[in-house]
Amino acid sequence: MKRNATANWSGPGKTGKGNLTTQSGVLNSSQYSFGSRFEEGIGTNPEELIAAAHAECFSMKLSFILGAAGFEPSKIETTCTIDLVDGSIIHSHLNLKATIDKITPEEFAKCAEDAKLNCPVSKLLNTKITLESSLNA
Numbered sequence: 001m002k003r004n005a006t007a008n009w010s011g012p013g014k015t016g017k018g019n020l021t022t023q024s025g026v027l028n029s030s031q032y033s034f035g036s037r038f039e040e041g042i043g044t045n046p047e048e049l050i051a052a053a054h055a056e057c058f059s060m061k062l063s064f065i066l067g068a069a070g071f072e073p074s075k076i077e078t079t080c081t082i083d084l085v086d087g088s089i090i091h092s093h094l095n096l097k098a099t100i101d102k103i104t105p106e107e108f109a110k111c112a113e114d115a116k117l118n119c120p121v122s123k124l125l126n127t128k129i130t131l132e133s134s135l136n137a
Helices: 034-038 047-070 105-118 120-124
Strands: 003-011 015-022 028-032 072-087 088-100 130-137
Touching: 028 034, 034 088, 047 072, 047 105, 047 120, 088 105, 105 120, 105 130
Parallel strands: 088 130
Antiparallel strands: 003 015, 015 028, 072 088
16 A cells, blocks of 8 residues: 655745645645744644644554454544654654543553554654553543
8 A cells, every 4th residue: 555645845945835735635735834834824734744644543553452452442532742853853742542441551551552662653753752641431
């Protein structure tokens, strides 16, 4: 399986502008710029997209791991925060909130750690990845 996205950019770094289109069409000529990346401008940015990909991938991987262990989650909610410092992504922090019946905190922690280490986006990122989790009974 292969997936793709196409980015177009025009102009200089600070004043130029770009647009991004994904294969699925979910993003279709979505704008990005210096302002949307480093200020509070309208549009997306690479760090936001990486955060979305990591949160989504981790949540899905956790669901599969829980299923293999005999648990069915009622809800998995993951927020990912990407830290960009001095031109490098230095950290991806996953904040997990889950509702899963009949799982012990120890089993939950083991499954969450497995997902953190083994979701495909975690494997791709060459940065520190941390996880904070809470289990709702």
